Amino acid sequence: MPLIEVLPNSGAVRAPGYAYVADTGYDPSKVAINPKDRKRVSHRPGGPPSGNELSARQQTAIARRIAELQRDNDPKQIINPPVKPIPKTSATKKILLSNKTIKNWLDDEEAMLQLQQQAPPPRDPARAARALVNRRLSTLASVPGTPFEANSPVPSIPAAIPRIEDATMSDDPLLSISKSVPREPDRAEIEALLAVPPLPYSASFATSSAGGTPQRFFCDNCGYWGRIRCLKCGTRVCGLECKDAHEGTRCLKWA
Amino acid sequence: MAPRGSKKGSSDPTQNQTLVLDNGAYTLKAGLISSSSQILPTYEDCRVAPNCIARSSREKRVYIASELEKCNDFGEMAFRRPVEKGFIVHWEAEEAIWEHEFLNAKTGLRCDPKETNLLLTEKPNCPAVLQKNCDEMVFEQFGFSNYYRCIGPTLNAYHPPTPSSLSSLPQECLLIIDTSYSDTTILPVYSGQILHSAVRRLSIGGKLLTNYLKELSSLRHYNMMEETHLLNEIKEAVSFVAHSTQAFSKDLDRTWKGRIGDKRELDPSIVVDYVLPDYEHTSRGYARPHDPVKAMMRRGLQPMQGPREDILPLGNERFAVPELLFNPTDIGIQEAGLPECVMQSLSALPEALKASMLRNIMVVGGNSLIPGFMERLESELRAVTPSEYTLNITRADDPIKHTWLGAARFASNPDMLKSVLVSKAEYDEKGSTWLGKRFATRAANDPLEL
Numbered sequence: 100m101p102l103i104e105v106l107p108n109s110g111a112v113r114a115p116g117y118a119y120v121a122d123t124g125y126d127p128s129k130v131a132i133n134p135k136d137r138k139r140v141s142h143r144p145g146g147p148p149s150g151n152e153l154s155a156r157q158q159t160a161i162a163r164r165i166a167e168l169q170r171d172n173d174p175k176q177i178i179n180p181p182v183k184p185i186p187k188t189s190a191t192k193k194i195l196l197s198n199k200t201i202k203n204w205l206d207d208e209e210a211m212l213q214l215q216q217q218a219p220p221p222r223d224p225a226r227a228a229r230a231l232v233n234r235r236l237s238t239l240a241s242v243p244g245t246p247f248e249a250n251s252p253v254p255s256i257p258a259a260i261p262r263i264e265d266a267t268m269s270d271d272p273l274l275s276i277s278k279s280v281p282r283e284p285d286r287a288e289i290e291a292l293l294a295v296p297p298l299p300y301s302a303s304f305a306t307s308s309a310g311g312t313p314q315r316f317f318c319d320n321c322g323y324w325g326r327i328r329c330l331k332c333g334t335r336v337c338g339l340e341c342k343d344a345h346e347g348t349r350c351l352k353w354a
Numbered sequence: 355m356a357p358r359g360s361k362k363g364s365s366d367p368t369q370n371q372t373l374v375l376d377n378g379a380y381t382l383k384a385g386l387i388s389s390s391s392q393i394l395p396t397y398e399d400c401r402v403a404p405n406c407i408a409r410s411s412r413e414k415r416v417y418i419a420s421e422l423e424k425c426n427d428f429g430e431m432a433f434r435r436p437v438e439k440g441f442i443v444h445w446e447a448e449e450a451i452w453e454h455e456f457l458n459a460k461t462g463l464r465c466d467p468k469e470t471n472l473l474l475t476e477k478p479n480c481p482a483v484l485q486k487n488c489d490e491m492v493f494e495q496f497g498f499s500n501y502y503r504c505i506g507p508t509l510n511a512y513h514p515p516t517p518s519s520l521s522s523l524p525q526e527c528l529l530i531i532d533t534s535y536s537d538t539t540i541l542p543v544y545s546g547q548i549l550h551s552a553v554r555r556l557s558i559g560g561k562l563l564t565n566y567l568k569e570l571s572s573l574r575h576y577n578m579m580e581e582t583h584l585l586n587e588i589k590e591a592v593s594f595v596a597h598s599t600q601a602f603s604k605d606l607d608r609t610w611k612g613r614i615g616d617k618r619e620l621d622p623s624i625v626v627d628y629v630l631p632d633y634e635h636t637s638r639g640y641a642r643p644h645d646p647v648k649a650m651m652r653r654g655l656q657p658m659q660g661p662r663e664d665i666l667p668l669g670n671e672r673f674a675v676p677e678l679l680f681n682p683t684d685i686g687i688q689e690a691g692l693p694e695c696v697m698q699s700l701s702a703l704p705e706a707l708k709a710s711m712l713r714n715i716m717v718v719g720g721n722s723l724i725p726g727f728m729e730r731l732e733s734e735l736r737a738v739t740p741s742e743y744t745l746n747i748t749r750a751d752d753p754i755k756h757t758w759l760g761a762a763r764f765a766s767n768p769d770m771l772k773s774v775l776v777s778k779a780e781y782d783e784k785g786s787t788w789l790g791k792r793f794a795t796r797a798a799n800d801p802l803e804l
């Protein structure tokens with residue numbers, strides 16, 4: 100038998116702790132996950148509608164829930180192989196004994212990146228990282244290669260370096276694709292493109308653009324449209340019935 | 355075993371057989387490929403095994419990878435996966451799995467690393483430290499004879515575009531959409547080489563979808579938080595992607611219970627009851643049309659005599675879960691949905707390449723098997739593709755094994771393989787930092803010379 104248990108039904112009807120909200124399409128949770136979006140929001144005409152603002156607590160709650168959904172391994176469940184591998188060198192001993200998670204490794208990478216930039220922490224790490232890559236590209240093309248690189252066609256590229264478009268610069272990626280007649284890419288352009296080093300992990304995400312599809316809100320309990328908002332935690336529900344269920348289960352769970 | 359290229363003298367250390375390994379977070383795909391046989395590898399040569407160690411507290415035992423095939427009771431099974439976010443992190447577990455699957459004479463492929471080349475695939479944007487760990491393990495712990503590590507989906511360029519035209523490989527422009535367990539990545543590939551600056555990622559993958567379904571089912575019905583395996587099985591059995599945003603809204607209405615005083619009937623064409631396995635008589639569950647009466651009967655209300663059933667009703671969960679691939683903001687993940695990811699990737703390329711990439715899009719990875727996924731992706735991409743561009747998008751015949759097969763076909767060509775392999779002797783002489791640079795730069799040099 101799988102481990103299952105019937106969840107308790109929600110309690111008796113209480114005094115209404117909800118508020119009606121109008122769906123405006125403004126997405127307050129953007130601020131929660133991408134603090135860098137604050138600037139964009141404050142620049143929007145009229146600013147964010149007041150009814151949709153998320154408290155710091157709500158933002159933390161959303162971030163925690165997503166982290167839980169993204170988790171690969173349960174830190175409480177350490178499962179060791181029946182036979183422990185015997186390390187053969189000092190390097191592999193260190194690797195085999197490491198308890199670091201991917202989060203630790205990625206945090207390390209971010210810290211390295213910040214050091215390399217020797218500048219105050221960027222507001223938008225993704226954009227900063229891509230800018231770094233573009234800088235590296237221009238270095239690649241202008242500085243004589245190491246002996247190994249000298250065998251490659253890369254250093255022979257003329258001064259003209261192709262412009263690597265920063266996808267986040269334009270809010271509508273389509274704009275750039277629809278104009279101009281496609282021509283054959285020249286060899287130098289392609290070789291320079293091939294020589295670009297990988298982006299750091301954190302810079303590889305496609306960011307949601309401000310002009311993208313409007314945010315949709317769902318009932319936290321049943322998944323239907325979330326038309327009313329719980330005053331305690333800010334979560335959306337579809338009606339009174341689900342509000343009661345919500346208060347009995349998930350209200351403030353992630354706070 | 356004499357290396358094939360013996361004409362070049364005995365100094366050629368390349369082995370005749372290559373272990374081709376697509377080491378995914380959920381499953382590993384592996385097979386031994388001979389470089390002397392003239393036969394092109396097929397999906398049949400690929401062996402798929404769970405890339406995990408699992409512990410059953412009921413049976414009081416630990417399962418390693420393919421041992422799980424013999425398991426009938428997944429109740430409360432706990433998993434440890436060596437691969438996190440697509441990258442090998444926990445080498446102690448991975449070592450045990452590789453040992454069991456490849457080296458062990460009884461359970462594995464019986465391959466002796468000293469006489470084998472390893473072609474290992476990785477995800478894009480892997481932190482350099484983890485690549486170094488991997489390289490050190492391959493040579494210093496396992497002792498493979500020769501080794502090449504590269505971004506897996508790029509090897510899909512080595513599938514013949516038409517069955518008989520191997521000579522034109524690698525394909526010049528190929529846009530790979532890899533939607534797998536850890537995440538979804540967009541990879542523009544030029545002549546078998548990745549265009550790094552245009553790689554884009556969406557953090558939604560099969561893992562998140564399963565976890566989300568687990569969370570919803572636990573909230574709405576039973577506590578199933580320890581039943582990851584079962585929820586994955588249910589996800590694979592019932593999920594579908596709505597045809598469009600409009601269809602999504604319609605389906606949401608059809609599966610709503612209504613409000614007090616205005617109860618609605620659930621649409622039986624969408625709502626299903628999943629009969630849960632009891633792991634005594636049945637080891638797998640199944641879906642059947644929703645029956646409101648039976649769904650009301652929870653454990654305890656059922657007769658003590660005769661078969662008892664546990665039913666999980668599924669309505670909007672069926673399509674709201676995979677919808678995250680298209681609208682990650684639905685649960686507050688501030689990333690672009692899949693079609694916009696593709697456009698953002700393309701916008702980082704020169705005009706001429708954009709057009710060629712749009713003409714040759716290949717989708718791989720398990721999420722592409724969700725019914726409706728390809729239709730929705732294609733129609734949303736078409737809507738944002740200017741009419742003067744041709745859009746061609748196909749799903750691989752077997753999206754789970756396809757990247758492995760591309761790698762296997764690459765490995766079956768001795769000349770291509772030899773040009774990228776690094777021998778253990780060379781590694782011992784030059785070290786892991788050198789090797790990391792070599793794999794990173796080699797990528798930029800070779801394809802134009804092939």
Ligand SMILES: [Zn+2]
Nearest residue numbers: 318321337341
């Ligand atoms: Zn509701």
Ligand SMILES: [Zn+2]
Nearest residue numbers: 329331332350
């Ligand atoms: Zn609440």
